[in-house]
Structures are given as C-alpha cells and as structure tokens.
Amino acid sequence: MDIKASDVKALREQTGAGMMECKKALIETNGDANEAAKLLKEKGLAAVAKRAGRATAEGRIFVRQEGGKIAMIELTCETDFVAKNADFIALGDKLLDITFAKGYTKVEKEHTDLLLELQTKIRENMSVTRLAVITVPDNAAAATYVHSDFKTGVITVVKGSSDDKVKEFAYDCCLHLAAFTPAFIKQEDVPQSYIDEQTAIFKGQIEQDEKTASKPEKVKEGILKGKIKKHLAEICFVDQMFVKDDKKTVLAKLDETAKAVGADLAFGDIVLYVLGK
Numbered sequence: 001m002d003i004k005a006s007d008v009k010a011l012r013e014q015t016g017a018g019m020m021e022c023k024k025a026l027i028e029t030n031g032d033a034n035e036a037a038k039l040l041k042e043k044g045l046a047a048v049a050k051r052a053g054r055a056t057a058e059g060r061i062f063v064r065q066e067g068g069k070i071a072m073i074e075l076t077c078e079t080d081f082v083a084k085n086a087d088f089i090a091l092g093d094k095l096l097d098i099t100f101a102k103g104y105t106k107v108e109k110e111h112t113d114l115l116l117e118l119q120t121k122i123r124e125n126m127s128v129t130r131l132a133v134i135t136v137p138d139n140a141a142a143a144t145y146v147h148s149d150f151k152t153g154v155i156t157v158v159k160g161s162s163d164d165k166v167k168e169f170a171y172d173c174c175l176h177l178a179a180f181t182p183a184f185i186k187q188e189d190v191p192q193s194y195i196d197e198q199t200a201i202f203k204g205q206i207e208q209d210e211k212t213a214s215k216p217e218k219v220k221e222g223i224l225k226g227k228i229k230k231h232l233a234e235i236c237f238v239d240q241m242f243v244k245d246d247k248k249t250v251l252a253k254l255d256e257t258a259k260a261v262g263a264d265l266a267f268g269d270i271v272l273y274v275l276g277k
Contacts, residue, residue, distance in 0.1 A: 061153030062092040074130040141166040145174035151275040157268030163261040176243035183235040202227040
C-alpha cells in the first residue's frame with residue numbers, strides 16, 4: 001500500500017525509530033499508526049532483551065542536593081556515544097526526580113521501569129547500577145562534585161559546623177577523593193584479610209630483594225612494618241597527603257579547619273562513585 005511521507009515522519013517523531021523502520025511498520029499494519037507504534041515498541045523490547053547480557057561499561061554519574069538530602073546515581077550504558085546523548089542525560093535527571101519525590105533510598109522498580117522507553121528507542125542495554133541518598137545532619141557542611149567526564153562523583157559531609165570555611169574544606173575533600181580515589185576512609189576500615197594478603201606480598205618482596213634478603217629477621221620485620229604503614233597511608237583517605245597541601249594529611253587539614261572555625265569537626269558520610277568500580 002502507499003504510505004505517506006508525513007505519516008512516516010509522524011511515527012518517527014513519536015517512537016524515535018528510523019525512517020525505514022517506521023515505513024516498514026506502517027506497511028505491516030496497513031497504515032495504522034497506533035498498531036505501527038506498538039509493533040515498533042515490541043521490536044525494540046525484543047532487541048533490548050537480546051542485549052540484556054551485554055556489558056554496560058559506559059555511562060554517567062548524576063548528583064543533586066535538595067534541602068538536607070543529597071542523591072547520587074550511577075546510570076550505565078554500552079557506549080560512550082549514548083552516555084553523551086541528551087535523552088540519556090535527561091533520563092538521569094528523571095531518575096533523580098523520582099528519587100526525591102518518592103523518598104527512595106535504593107534502586108527501585110520505578111527506576112528501572114524509567115529506562116524502558118529509551119532502551120526500546122535506541123536498543124542499547126542500560127542499568128541503574130547504584131544509588132546513594134545522604135541526609136545532611138544539622139550543624140554540618142556538605143559538598144558534591146562530579147568530574148568533567150561525568151564518570152566520577154563524590155559526596156562529602158563534615159560534621160560540627162556549617163561555616164563557609166568548612167563548606168570549602170568539604171568541597172576540597174571531594175576534589176581529593178575524585179583525584180586519588182582511596183580504597184578506604186580510615187585504617188580501621190581495612191579488612192584484616194586485605195592486610196594479611198599485602199603482608200604476604202611484602203614479605204615475598206623482601207625475601208627476593210638481594211639488598212634485604214640477607215638482613216637479620218628484626219631488621220626485615222622493621223622493613224615489613226614500614227611497608228605496611230606506607231601502603232595503608234596511601235590507600236586510606238584520612239592518611240593521604242591533602243590534594244591542596246601535600247605537606248599535610250587530610251586528617252591534619254581537618255584539625256586545622258576545626259581550629260580556624262573554633263569547632264570540633266569530624267567526617268560524616270562520604271560516598272565515592274567511579275563508573276564501573
């Protein structure tokens with residue numbers, strides 16, 4: 001049958017499908033636009049189902065603060081091209097909208113349902129992989145940061161004061177976390193199993209090094225303790241050298257900020273998302 005170009009265009013605008021797909025769908029449904037749209041959706045869903053197992057290594061981090069609540073979402077997709085798509089970015093904002101509107105604190109079915117329309121349109125696998133919601137306590141400062149590539153997002157809360165200097169410090173901590181991506185906040189958070197594993201690695205290095213292998217056991221024990229101490233300082237946020245002052249640790253800068261504002265400060269919630277990690 002003869003299909004009008006205007007009908008193909010209208011169906012394309014409605015569904016986002018390609019011109020040839022729209023024309024074929026109209027032909028298959030004898031020009032019925034509603035049936036054609038339904039057919040295209042079914043085909044889109046089938047395509048999405050086929051791609052469900054495909055890796056979603058690309059995506060974007062979204063962060064928003066509304067009053068005393070901060071939400072951060074990791075939305076993943078298959079390709080960097082889609083991650084930069086305006087519809088994908090708008091989808092991330094919608095996910096934040098319902099998170100705040102419904103008071104969600106974890107990924108819910110309504111989040112995943114929102115992905116369906118865009119998935120069927122572009123036929124690419126997507127996932128809401130993580131969601132964090134932080135409540136900022138009274139007398140505290142909070143800051144957020146998303147890196148320019150939108151693949152790293154940070155939330156930092158500092159308790160004890162809402163002074164502007166504390167807010168600035170909280171933001172600088174966000175920059176630090178994004179730059180150094182520490183594995184742990186403090187040494188007490190490091191599992192003993194991880195320490196045991198690193199200890200075994202360092203012992204092996206000491207025994208294999210010609211300079212240290214022949215040294216007395218007490219000396220080797222001292223070298224081992226030094227290696228463990230240095231390693232923990234490198235992977236724990238509060239013990240790392242501060243991003244804006246490499247002569248002081250993060251904890252020392254916290255104490256310095258506390259003295260400057262005349263308050264007892266402590267870190268509250270800290271959330272670091274690195275896409276896919």
